[in-house]
Amino acid sequence: AHATSTWRLFGLVEAWSGGHEPVGGNKRCGTVGVGAMTTSYWGVKGQEELSNGVRGVFAMEGFFRPETGQA
Numbered sequence: 396a397h398a399t400s401t402w403r404l405f406g407l408v409e410a411w412s413g414g415h416e417p418v419g420g421n422k423r424c425g426t427v428g429v430g431a432m433t434t435s436y437w438g439v440k441g442q443e444e445l446s447n448g449v450r451g452v453f454a455m456e457g458f459f460r461p462e463t464g465q466a
Contacts, residue, residue, distance in 0.1 A: 406437035
């Protein structure tokens with residue numbers, strides 16, 4: 396017999412980009428932003444069959460800032 400395992404990586408990156416032209420100006424500007432609708436996050440979860448019907452289950456999640464990579 397052999398152990399079976401299941402792993403899943405998941406998450407969401409929320410970022411946006413846009414442009415605007417200042418009033419009275421003739422130069423169009425671009426901008427990039429994050430966090431307008433939700434918070435970006437990542438996670439991993441899974442399970443591992445150990446022995447005799449015993450199963451280990453785990454989950455780890457965290458939030459991050461896409462513009463810097465900081466937690």
